[in-house]
Amino acid sequence: MSTSVDERVELAGIPLRNAVLTASGTFGYGTEFAPFLDLEKIGGFVAKSLTLEPRFGNPPPRIGETPAGMLNAISIENVGVKVFLEEKLPALPEGVVVIASAFGTEPAVYAELAARVSEHPRISGIEINASCPHVKAGGIEFGQDPALLGELVRTVRAVAKKPLLVKLSPNVTRIADMARVCEAEGADGISLINAVQAMEVDVETRRPVLSNILGGLSGPAIRPIALRMVWQAAQAVKIPVCGVGGIASAEDAVKFLLCGASAIQVGTANYLDPSAAERIARGIAEYAERHGFARVADLTGALETG
Amino acid sequence: MSTSVDERVELAGIPLRNAVLTASGTFGYGTEFAPFLDLEKIGGFVAKSLTLEPRFGNPPPRIGETPAGMLNAISIENVGVKVFLEEKLPALPEGVVVIASAFGTEPAVYAELAARVSEHPRISGIEINASCPHVKAGGIEFGQDPALLGELVRTVRAVAKKPLLVKLSPNVTRIADMARVCEAEGADGISLINAVQAMEVDVETRRPVLSNILGGLSGPAIRPIALRMVWQAAQAVKIPVCGVGGIASAEDAVKFLLCGASAIQVGTANYLDPSAAERIARGIAEYAERHGFARVADLTGALETG
Amino acid sequence: MAVTETSVPSPHAAIRSQARVLENRVEGSGRILTLAVPNWPGSIPGQFLMIGAGAESEVVRHDPLLPRPMAVYRELGPVKGAASGLSERSIELLYRVVGRGTTLLSEAEPGESISMVGPLGRGFPVDSGANASSGPAILVGGGTGIASLFELAKALGETDREVVVILGARSALDLTGKDDFSALGVELVCTTEDGSVGLAGRVTDPLLARLEAAQGRATVFAVGPTPMMKACAELAARHGSDCLVSLENPMACGFGVCLGCAAPRAEGGFSLVCKEGPVFEAREIDWEGLP
């Protein structure tokens, strides 16, 4: 079913075909999904987080299953920025919107990554993955400390020549504070949430399920937490918000838009149904039509709380 | 099936028949469960959080359902400390271990509650529900700020004549810091986690599901988050830890014991199966026997991470 | 308290049980689920169950998580040839598929088992209202609210009291259960908004006529969508008759411990629908405060 709804939205200055992006680390480098959906029928995708050099992740086991969720500790295994720019990007169809995700242990490293990907014409935007432990600051994640996060955003902002999104960690006391810091330091938008720190144990072996002991919880289980944080962040800042966390259906996606998100990202659901993102994009338009919205963009913040 | 396992455990100086308590707000005042389980076959229960005066909660809707979880915003509706001591406690069979839960907007209020329940012979311990917004401190929860939490624990500790447990909020950046504060200020133990702040939306009405907009997420969905926090807290302090969050089976409970909990609390699962707590207690003993543990207490911290 | 102790037969203690599905048939736009419940103690008209969202599997699945409240539609008595030893009794639920849980319930097949807790709540007082025993009992059911009225109609039908049952729906297809009521022998009036059966219009039309005739001596038992119950309550009040309603609030536990089902009271504060209700005197309720 096709609708007369205007599906286009803008996120942090990036014009998108529709409101559905896919989340970093869950969509590979895009081409892997070609057999399952039309990459030009989704808004775009955030590529796997990049480091300066190619990087291998944690030893197995890296994943586990929990009620309505999954646990992972991959640790940013990636091909490195060079291979990404020279091999992965060119392999994508022209019309695909690509947002690069940067990950590093120092603000300077993030900045170098941002500078390098900024140069590439195929990159529409940069998303900072702030869930990396800051080595100098004794391992606390950038995204967990307003001062560290501020320094990171400021440093990257200075060199990034493309729209800059900051991906927030949910493992904080007040998400609104983190959103405000990003806005103050010039981020063009924020994406939230990253996976929730969690743990699972195998009672038969009496060992943690993950070799890393701790991992990130994702999937439908965390959706109500993500929705709450998106709501709180959207109330706190004027820059656009991209909603991420447990989205598996068009209705799920609409909830984030209503709570103030300008666009959303589909993550774990890509594993359950590799065509999920396209299905969700279609469903959002159908919802908008059914509820008399001429533009999907009008759904943003349309929650009634009176 | 009965086992030869010694099921007795001690929590914060409170001797328990077995490691299974039920969580505040999910077990009423105890007698409601008499038709479904033998109150003397579980370790005991934490009663609904008390305020000095009887109190009504939020207008409906107060609850909602999410993937593998439920959302609630009851807001501590309770009969008040007087009715609790004079009517609810006497209605319980002699052998039942009762832990009172205190809730207030000022440390002084918590202290008065603690002092009053301390007097009663039927009260085995006191659990501070630290998830109350501190009015003077502009609404941030006691459990979300180490300084506020420290002041609260110190104030209550001074007057509480019964073992003191502090129930921690999961909505914090570093749960270990909160655990350390409790230990430093003389708490006999900590219980965690309380519900995770979350939100759900009805896409047909475009309104939040809860009249309060925000609520607490509980049930299996949050279990991996609770398990992680119990693990981190148990690593950080020497005082006993009581594990709470999404426990619905004996295996779930064992995971918390292995991660360092001395006892556990069953919450939302009481709604899904009002005899859950008794079933879980039996299952823990069977697990211990199957795995060659003579005492359930030996399961505490028995996780292998090497 | 919703209804004075004396007027309600003291309820049986609730049990937790694994019910066996005997039948799960479509009737009109609704469904009727027949269960065999081990050790079922029986119920009072108006009581309900908390039933699992779908049949049990060997695998415990937590999505959807909560059980669903459902009225006991009919008590069918002992099951012949029940599994040796335990005494099974059969009951029926009348339901409509409106969401995930009821969809899963509709997929439950004969032989499968479903977990349930009940009977729960306070039922209808069979002789309620000041001059109840004398005045007529007017039962008004809308949609699946019909389910809460069958056993009440049956019980009242066995008294020497004047009883009329008014069932309303959008269309004939939505009058699931109608034939069971006809079989009771009590006077039955049906209304449909499209006139496909009975009177064209709403339940309030025949109700008005009956109330006028009763001259303030009637007792109205109204169960259905909130707007319908509210309208019936106002009509009854205007004609000096009592009105009892049964509220539908979301529930997690069903027996008074989660405090999730609170309904606002006219004089302020809240009542627990699962424990103090679901039956209330209409005037006890703050209708504006209901979701």
Next chain:
Amino acid sequence: MAVTETSVPSPHAAIRSQARVLENRVEGSGRILTLAVPNWPGSIPGQFLMIGAGAESEVVRHDPLLPRPMAVYRELGPVKGAASGLSERSIELLYRVVGRGTTLLSEAEPGESISMVGPLGRGFPVDSGANASSGPAILVGGGTGIASLFELAKALGETDREVVVILGARSALDLTGKDDFSALGVELVCTTEDGSVGLAGRVTDPLLARLEAAQGRATVFAVGPTPMMKACAELAARHGSDCLVSLENPMACGFGVCLGCAAPRAEGGFSLVCKEGPVFEAREIDWEGLP
């Protein structure tokens, strides 16, 4: 890369599909699930599917959440009388109930549909190993590993190459699929630890004899529990023969995007079992580093 491009027939692009359950039968201690898959492109021996944890309901349930990896056991060809229009092909999965997902799979009934993605991974090179074409092919299967070997045995059986299949299990009951292999006409040797059928002992006993006879010209294809594959690999190496294995790691996506299925490589780093495998040359793997 696990296996040199040239040696593997280029795989068909994976599809996402709703498979229809034709049969789900018990065989010994295992089960065989027969599916009709719309537009199934066919698979290469050793490829697998990601299949939903149980049949679909109208209600999407997220517990359990992840699909399960399952080898394509047999390709049965076009389904007669398939639903109009679409071309359905039938495949079989051979599985054992070990947890929540496989328990739900075992509850799937004929007529129900299950979501699946496949064919996935790189299959077995039918002419692998330096002197493969000349030397004997020794297929060794343990437990459900048997499932990955049937189509390989069939394909090799059609070449003029010497083929022997060695299937091992605890007991006769655990040799699910044995009769299908017998029907292939290739040489079949069975071993059971309790001696209830075939040789009493382990697969390594007959394997040793064959390796000695082959004088370094054999290719071993071993699929089963990790310790078994490791033992076969060591034995093959000691006798100068190649050994291919198929690894079982937990998977979330099955097509190379979650990076959850990484297996440690002998020369350091990791390979993705779902994409670069599941078939690997034994010597590529860091066996100590496997979970």
